[in-house]
Structure formats: structure tokens, C-alpha cells
Amino acid sequence: MQPLAYRMRPKNLDEVVGQEHLVGNKKIIRRMVEAKLLSSMILYGPPGIGKTSIASAIAGSTKYAFRKLNAATDTKKDLQIIAEEGKMSGTVILLLDEIHRLDKPKQDFLLPLLESGNIILIGATTENPYISISPAIRSRCQIFELHRLKKWDISHAIDRALKDSETGLGKYNVELTKDARNLLIEKGNGDLRATLNALELAVLSTKEEKQENADNKLVIDKAEIQDSIQFKSQNYDATSDGHYDLLSAFQKSIRGSDTDAALYYLGNLCESGDLVAICRRLLVIAYEDIGLANPPACSRTVNAVQAAQMVGLPEARIILSNTVIELCLSPKSNSAITAIDSAISDIQNKQNDPIPDSLKDAHYKGAATLNHGVSYLYPHDFQGDWIAQQYLPNNLKNVSYFNPKGNSKVEDALKRQYLRLKKMQKDGLQK
Numbered sequence: 001m002q003p004l005a006y007r008m009r010p011k012n013l014d015e016v017v018g019q020e021h022l023v024g025n026k027k028i029i030r031r032m033v034e035a036k037l038l039s040s041m042i043l044y045g046p047p048g049i050g051k052t053s054i055a056s057a058i059a060g061s062t063k064y065a066f067r068k069l070n071a072a073t074d075t076k077k078d079l080q081i082i083a084e085e086g087k088m089s090g091t092v093i094l095l096l097d098e099i100h101r102l103d104k105p106k107q108d109f110l111l112p113l114l115e116s117g118n119i120i121l122i123g124a125t126t127e128n129p130y131i132s133i134s135p136a137i138r139s140r141c142q143i144f145e146l147h148r149l150k151k152w153d154i155s156h157a158i159d160r161a162l163k164d165s166e167t168g169l170g171k172y173n174v175e176l177t178k179d180a181r182n183l184l185i186e187k188g189n190g191d192l193r194a195t196l197n198a199l200e201l202a203v204l205s206t207k208e209e210k211q212e213n214a215d216n217k218l219v220i221d222k223a224e225i226q227d228s229i230q231f232k233s234q235n236y237d238a239t240s241d242g243h244y245d246l247l248s249a250f251q252k253s254i255r256g257s258d259t260d261a262a263l264y265y266l267g268n269l270c271e272s273g274d275l276v277a278i279c280r281r282l283l284v285i286a287y288e289d290i291g292l293a294n295p296p297a298c299s300r301t302v303n304a305v306q307a308a309q310m311v312g313l314p315e316a317r318i319i320l321s322n323t324v325i326e327l328c329l330s331p332k333s334n335s336a337i338t339a340i341d342s343a344i345s346d347i348q349n350k351q352n353d354p355i356p357d358s359l360k361d362a363h364y365k366g367a368a369t370l371n372h373g374v375s376y377l378y379p380h381d382f383q384g385d386w387i388a389q390q391y392l393p394n395n396l397k398n399v400s401y402f403n404p405k406g407n408s409k410v411e412d413a414l415k416r417q418y419l420r421l422k423k424m425q426k427d428g429l430q431k
Contacts, residue, residue, distance in 0.1 A: 004200035005193040007167040010057040018153035033061045040121040042129045045146030048191030051124035055095040068095040071102040086118035099123030100132035114140045148190035179222040187229050202228035247281050255289045259328040270317045279305040293333035293408040331408035339402040353393035388428020
């Protein structure tokens with residue numbers, strides 16, 4: 001028997017669960033179907049939220065034949081068979097799953113078919129198409145992002161499955177307790193396919209064991225749902241753009257001093273098991289966002305990362321939590337990264353004048369004849385181990401890359417010293 005999620009796939013747009021921004025009244029996909037002006041498209045979003053459902057609903061709402069292939073496992077020959085069908089019948093709707101894995105020979109074969117309209121491509125992917133799909137394919141498709149389903153969408157789909165006697169579970173006369181429904185929805189995490197299949201498992205594995213009540217209802221409680229859930233609440237793939245979204249949210253929460261949000265995203269990363277990514281990002285955060293406002297915190301982050309890597313997960317979460325909390329509550333400064341980026345910008349965009357002769361290497365015979373290093377003033381020979389002299393090339397000699405904000409006592413002291421030395425340098429060179 002086919003799984004419940006497969007049997008409950010929508011036959012038309014009215015049966016699609018959620019995604020109102022695409023299939024709702026007067027929204028773009030519905031307009032395309034009603035106007036009979038379908039064009040190729042790419043649907044992307046997390047697993048189990050309706051990509052295949054929308055494709056089958058579009059096909060069900062039109063007269064066109066509907067075929068399904070997988071870009072990773074199906075061959076160019078499979079595409080050729082569908083292409084021939086499209087030429088014979090006029091148009092075929094092709095749902096191409098995992099379109100981000102489409103290789104170049106298949107891409108080259110598809111492109112003219114998309115141009116001619118023999119194939120209307122509906123690509124489905126969990127990857128960000130702007131990153132993972134070739135520009136040639138993207139330029140011939142409209143790109144639609146699907147959103148994770150809301151709780152009421154999932155609840156509505158559960159009710160439909162429980163009432164439908166033809167393709168759903170209606171013949172079992174099932175009733176979910178409130179706690180069972182809430183657990184099913186929460187643990188499903190917006191993945192309708194996993195949610196419906198877990199519901200079916202709970203019903204079919206319980207109906208033989210459980211005596212129906214006086215109302216002839218098969219009551220499914222929280223414990224039975226718990227024992228039937230075979231999926232994690234987190235959708236995470238370390239190779240997908242979701243991985244980078246999670247790391248981005250983690251860093252931005254620490255930068256914004258939101259301790260609770262940072263701990264939440266740290267928890268997600270710990271659950272994913274990607275300790276290397278956590279440690280690498282924490283080091284970046286420490287020196288990019290805390291930096292000179294609290295240098296000891298940066299050093300402690302290095303120590304914490306080394307300790308976390310030594311003990312590994314799950315115990316590393318304790319060490320990482322200490323560090324994340326400290327970084328969240330620490331003063332912040334990005335003066336170091338803005339300083340180096342300003343310098344690099346000048347290197348990339350301005351004329352590169354020569355290094356002053358006084359600073360050039362003089363450790364070879366004949367350097368003096370080139371005037372290299374001849375006029376260099378050795379700072380340790382002067383009072384205070386400092387003497388004014390020009391270090392930057394002529395066209396940049398008055399530039400200031402370091403603009404500290406003074407967000408802490410440490411950085412304020414660095415700022416005062418920097419400004420003092422800049423003034424001494426300027427005054428000394430003007431004499």
C-alpha cells in the first residue's frame with residue numbers, strides 16, 4: 001500500500017495545503033493555471049512542504065500529461081522518452097526532483113525543450129537555486145520559494161486525512177487526543193509528509209491492539225504518537241544553504257547581544273553534530289565582532305574551542321555555552337575588521353605607490369647605491385623607542401584605517417594611544 005502522504009497528494013490547486021502566497025486566490029501559480037499560461041518554474045524549500053504536491057496539483061488542473069524524474073538517478077535517455085512524448089502530444093509537465101543535481105549533458109538536452117515549450121519543467125529542490133542551479137536553467141524558469149507549513153495548515157491536513165475514507169484514514173474512525181495532535185504537529189516541524197506517515201503508523205499499529213470506545217472511536221493518545229514518530233524535529237543538512245543560514249543566525253545573534261537566540265542556534269548546531277563549523281564560526285565571531293573591545297574574551301574563545309574539540313560532543317556543548325554567553329554579553333567592536341578591509345580596499349582600488357626607500361630591504365650588497373634603507377631611523381635608538389618617520393607610500397601617507405569606537409576601557413585606551421601617535425607622527429614630519 002502506498003504511504004498516506006502519497007495517497008493524500010492534491011489533485012488540484014484547491015487541495016494544496018498552505019503556500020497561499022503562490023496558489024491562493026489571484027496568486028501567481030493559480031493565475032498561470034487559470035490563464036493556461038504555464039511556464040517552467042523551480043520550487044524550493046525544506047522537505048515535505050508541498051513541492052511535489054503543487055506540481056501534481058498543477059498537472060491535475062490542466063490537460064497536460066504529468067511525468068516525474070529525479071535529476072540524480074534518472075538518465076538522459078529517460079529525458080529523451082519524455083521529450084518525444086512532448087513532441088507528440090504538444091506539452092508534457094515534467095517534475096524534476098533534486099534539480100540541483102542535474103548534470104551538464106542533461107541541462108544541455110533540456111534547454112531547447114524548455115525554449116520550445118515541449119516540456120514545462122517544474123524543478124523541485126531543497127537547495128537555494130541561486131547558489132546550486134546553473135544560470136542557464138535559472139534564466140528559463142521562474143523561481144518560487146515555498147514556506148514551512150504553519151501549525152494550522154498541518155492540523156487541517158491531519159483532519160482531512162482522518163476524514164477521507166477513500167484515500168485517507170476515514171474508515172478507522174480515528175480521534176486524536178489534544179496532546180497527541182499537538183505532539184504530532186510540533187515534532188513534524190512543518191514536514192507534512194513525515195507528519196502524515198507518522199499518523200498512519202500510529203493508527204495502523206494501534207487499531208489491532210486497542211479496544212474501540214463506546215462511541216466506536218479509535219482514540220490515539222500522546223504515547224502512541226510518540227512511539228510512532230521516526231523523524232527528528234530538526235531539518236539540517238551540513239551541505240545545504242540552510243547550514244549557512246543557521247551559522248549566519250548564530251553569528252548575528254551574538255553580534256546583537258541576544259543571549260537566548262544565540263543559545264538556541266548553538267543548540268541547533270550541536271544537534272547537527274557539526275562541531276568543526278561551530279568552532280570555526282566562534283573564532284570568527286570573537287575577533288570580528290568582539291575584537292579590541294575585549295581581547296581577553298578572544299583569547300578565552302581560542303582556549304574554549306581547543307577544549308571543545310578535545311572532549312567532543314555532546315560534552316562540548318557545556319564549554320561552547322560558556323563562550324557564547326560571554327561573547328553575547330561582552331562589549332562589541334568591529335574596528336579591527338573595518339581597518340583591514342579599508343586597507344585592502346585601497347590596495348584594490350588605488351594606485352600602488354612604491355614603498356618608501358627608507359623601509360626597503362638593505363640586507364644585500366649594493367642596497368646603499370639604490371638608496372634602500374639608507375635614511376631609515378631605528379626607533380629603539382630614540383627616547384621612548386619612537387621617532388617620527390614616513391611608513392606609508394606617498395599617496396597614502398595621511399590615511400587613517402583604524403577608527404576605534406571606544407566601546408570599552410581597553411578600546412578607549414587603544415583609541416587614545418592611536419590618536420596620540422598619529423598626531424605626534426604628523427607634527428614630527430612637518431618639522
